[in-house]
Amino acid sequence: MTPRMFGPYELLDLLGRGGMGDVYRARDTRRGRLVALKLLPDLYTDDAEYLSRFRREQLVAARLREPHVIPIHDFGEIDGRLFIDMRLVDGEHVGRLLERTGPLPPARAVHLVGQVAEALAAAHADGLVHRDVKPTNVLVTPSDFVYVVDFGIARKIGTTSTALTVSGATVGTLDYMAPERFTNLPVDARADVYSLACLLHECLTDTRPFRGDDLPALMHAHLYGTPARVSSLVPGIPPALDAVVARGLAKDREDRYPGPLELAAAAREALRTTEPLPQAPPVLPAGRVVPTDPRPAERTEERTEERTGERTTAVASAGLPTPGPDDHRDGGGPGGAGASGGRPARRRALAVAGAVAAVLAVVLAVTWALTTRGDDPQDGAAAGTSTSATSPSAPASPTPTAPVVSPSVPIPAAGAAIDVGPTPGYAQVAPNGRYAYIASRDERVVTVLDTTLDRVTGKIPIDAAPPRFITFSPDGRTAYVTVYTDDKTVNAVVFLDTATNRVSTTVPVGKRPFAPATTLDGRFLYVPIHDEGRVEVIDTTTGEIVDRLTTPPNPHWVVFSRDGGTFYTADHESGVVTAFDTASHALLATIEVGVSPHSLALSPDGGQLSVVNYDSNTLSMIDTATHTVVRTVDLGNNPQDVTYAPDGVHLYTADVEAGLVEVVETATGRVTARIPTGDSPSSVSVTPDGRRAYVTNLGDGTVRVLDTAAL
Incomplete structure (x- = not known):
């Protein structure tokens, strides 16, 4: 496309288009950097309630510091159109990844979903529910680092599903919506847990857990349907993951994992219990040995060897050789190393008074929205593109999926x-x-x-x-x-x-x-x-x-x-x-x-x-x-x-x-x-x-x- 200006932004390429707006690769001429610029549809600018909510919730989203949340540089309104200025990421969204590769290996799927869980947990800790977790809102870099984007429709925990409509358009994607989103129940973090389980199902199988020929059929499937077991759809998926996905997709939110981190931990545990022990390493010429697969993996068995040594606070005062006074040991190169649970299931009917009316209202709203603006699978691919940086920008994120951390003790035992x-x-x-x-x-x-x-x-x-x-x-x-x-x-x-x-x-x-x-x-x-x-x-x-x-x-x-x-x-x-x-x-x-x-x-x-x-x-x-x-x-x-x-x-x-x-x-x-x-x-x-x-x-x-x- 021919570059054009939007305020101080030079719009270079269209990266994605969907119901929630257009996303461009743009140059911020004030700061001389490339960004992903999301321009929201004009219809939102005319809604005073949405404008107030947009500014309030973007302030909260922008302050999230979790590495897997896409950084927001700026947001506001230019020439009557709302915009969000985000980091430009070298990567692709999960939807495109699945189109290119098909079902992901279970370990990779769990690794990616675990990073999404960390981003969601950070938002939940700040009182926000994302409400639109789906493949196109999850960006994956070439090193499998995940960014979660499009917190633009995030809402305070406890708001009801009726707040999902703006000028008659339902916000979110029906394929990943929790059942309570179709009722008058308040929405909390467990709605994101449901969507995360949908994402895990799709990463493992390259299929969505629920399908419908029309909108009422799809919503009926979310409210009453049972998806196929993931292990029955793709050979090689550990059956233990079936239970993880099933609990995440529980109709009654009380029966789901209480938060996204618990779902991610359960998925990792399901992999851990099925991973084989490593094979003995081969011996190479000259007596040198390399491990068969030294790539870090989850622990595969409990240690059985006897531990030696006693807990102690005593200081050894003799018997240790002393290096020379000028040997700091740093010149030779040593130094410091850098370093599923859930409540018992409670079954109660999901249907509440007015649920049927709410479902019909959503059908009408979504039908209107799709006939007036369409629904593009690229929606949310906001920041996914290749960049050719010549100097590093402020990064986001460390680590792969977070393990369950054990409390440290004041006096470790020497083994x-x-x-x-x-x-x-x-x-x-x-x-x-x-x-x-x-x-x-x-x-x-x-x-x-x-x-x-x-x-x-x-x-x-x-x-x-x-x-x-x-x-x-x-x-x-x-x-x-x-x-x-x-x-x-x-x-x-x-x-x-x-x-x-x-x-x-x-x-x-x-x-x-x-x-x-x-x-x-x-x-x-x-x-x-x-x-x-x-x-x-x-x-x-x-x-x-x-x-x-x-x-x-x-x-x-x-x-x-x-x-x-x-x-x-x-x-x-x-x-x-x-x-x-x-x-x-x-x-x-x-x-x-x-x-x-x-x-x-x-x-x-x-x-x-x-x-x-x-x-x-x-x-x-x-x-x-x-x-x-x-x-x-x-x-x-x-x-x-x-x-x-x-x-x-x-x-x-x-x-x-x-x-x-x-x-x-x-x-x-x-x-x-x-x-x-x-x-x-x-x-x-x-x-x-x-x-x-x-x-x-x-x-x-x-x-x-x-x-x-x-x-």
Whole structure:
């Protein structure tokens, strides 16, 4: 199309058209950025009640900070037409994905739906029901990161279905509407649970759970019909998922899951109970071994081996070798690791007084709406398109589907010490907890530890240089390993394909790359370059360095804020933590901490940032809202790593010279345990469910297991 102007926006391409408006790829000429611009139909501008509701609800939707909610830059009215300015996303909606691929593998379907559940849960916590969950409102990036769009018809929890009509047009899509939407019952979060179950059914089978030849037939199916079992429609779907979908589609909302996270957790559990154990890894030439499938997967069996060690708060005071006074252990590359239930069924009749009249009213309204404006399957594909960014924008989202988190305990039990080979400097548990990848420096391998079996199942050769630090893409499909030689002649980031355990890309970088982090959508990797005082930004899709930004001397660590809009660096020689805006790379704050800040960790709720200070033997806790240090905690000698328990109640530090892991209560700063783990503990990484921690002991070639949650 020929570009035309809409206020300050240059409309470049039409991305989608539907009953709720047209979506364009547009350029915001004020800020010089590409956006997805949704223009609502003119009929809404004439409705004073809708205008008031639009502004009120968009304010709430715009403030949602959950990574899987599409960011809203701006909204309002220009020349009498309502608009919503959203982030432009590189991806496609689930409807197009299913057209292209057919039914999704169960693990992928559950992974995508789990991310939708996180977005919905955030909206529900803010008092909003989405009310239009459907495939075209779910965008999927090439790395399978999900954005939920079109919160434009979101309403306050408790409003009735009669509020769904605007100028006679029913808002939402009938194929995914909960039965109570056709009655006078108030609508709450369980209506979104029903729609989410419809989405899961469609992802698994490429068919909608209910079909009808006309609108009354379709609504009758929602009110009274029973869909086919998903396992009967597509071979290979675990029968355990039948019960998950069925409960999500319960006619009586009291019989559904109470919220979307509970549905997602039940779906993951259904997969977990049917997943086979991994096969033994093959032995390759030269005695090197790679796991058959090291990609992170859900836990497949309960551990049966006996745990050793006792709970203790005693500090080991003798018998541990001491490195030289100038050996901070950071120059050699160790550091900290970054880290279904429901109420009993109650059956009662769904029909209420006036339900039949409400159904007929909806039929008339929808019939009028479809005959006057149509219903395009692209409705809601607002932000789904390809972009060619030359610099990173503020990302959204971390992690794959959220696990059920166990409460952390103040005194973890020390378990087995696993022999993993010499100089394990750094460990990182994969995003869904199945494997830990360990940077084994002297062997020049990444050692793979199966957390189900607590044994080494493979070693991945890293020929370029000794591995130092490891982080994963949000979906776990790629591991990024920083490597450098002691003479600093080779410095690079190695991309490992975790499906094959092969090096797919090697990107040369500046001298001594330390602990990197990906943006929350996985598009960019931020690498601190220790010796050159900068962070280099790598486009993970091309392997190209797209930006370099200066930091105070000797950045060690990069951590992103929970919403991805800010990133922090720990600047070792400068004694500060710096905060930068992710989109513009502008410096936001310089925070003075202790001497030689080493490792950073962000609390699960994003409100607290902690840094261990190597040479002052302290922990600094920073309020991320004010960028001020709110608490300083004294620790043992030379703390090198810090990470949070997933529940946020405790954090763990690895004190390399003291031979300890210390447990700190995050609300008070009180040290609740000091646990001897081995010779020179250099990193600690916790499984996403919070049940276990893995501590690398640099000096004795072991990984110590800590049971960090109550059994």
